[in-house]
Amino acid sequence: MTIEITLIGTGVAMPQPHRVQSGILVNLDSPVLFDCGSGVLPRLLDYASIGHVFLTHLHLDHVADVMSLIKAKWLCGSYDLQVYGPSGTKEWLSRVFDAYPYMIGKMNVDVFEMVDRDRISIGRYEIVCARTAHGMPSLGYGIADKEGCVRVVYSGDTEPIKSIAALASGADLLIHECSFPDSVPDVTNHTTPRMLGEMMGRVAVGRIILTHLYPHTIGFEEEMMATVHKYCSCDVTIGKDMETVVLDSA
16 A cells, blocks of 8 residues: 655745645545645646545645635536544635635535544545644644554644654654744744654654744754754654655555
8 A cells, every 4th residue: 555645835824935835645545635725736736636635723824725726626627525624624614615605505515623533534544633732723644554554644733742742653754843943942832853852752653754844944954854863763854845755555
């Protein structure tokens, strides 16, 4: 069972020329999108085939292109979409549709609000939810294979939290936000390299990719990777837009 992960966007709400906002495309039995911030949609070459979107939370840099995706699917005759997210997702999307009334009734959009430890089957895979800490309802997600082994974990935006560390234990890949270098003081709702390293220090994971990178991280990339690696010893890299990782069968 091969899993192909593409980091569509590794950036944040502050524009950067080399990073668009948050979005990760995972090819399972069908393409699944995690988050859909501004700039993500134009990079989705086969957007019509996306039937599942998982939102970590409702901040604009994670959801700005959701309605654009819905309209694009409608225009090409692809009318079905399932949207998953934390508490508040149904009301948020309903209000977005209210702002564009000509779209109401055009699409078959089902919205599911998820909580910690919920599981959703998609083909031979299962998406596992984990509570995160971001000052609002928020979730991270794991992708488990048919044996129930979690292969990939995506944190979304969060402070270090045991639920993500536990979900990532034994995984091949953890895609974790690392918004700021350690030189930025008093970081809350997000994670720095030292925070992430301390969280993952006793957790076995194959590789960590750092994402959700503010402009403050420019010039500190090597230091950030080295700090996380010092604690957990696994391969640590800085995420790049449109980078693809392929995980072969376990």
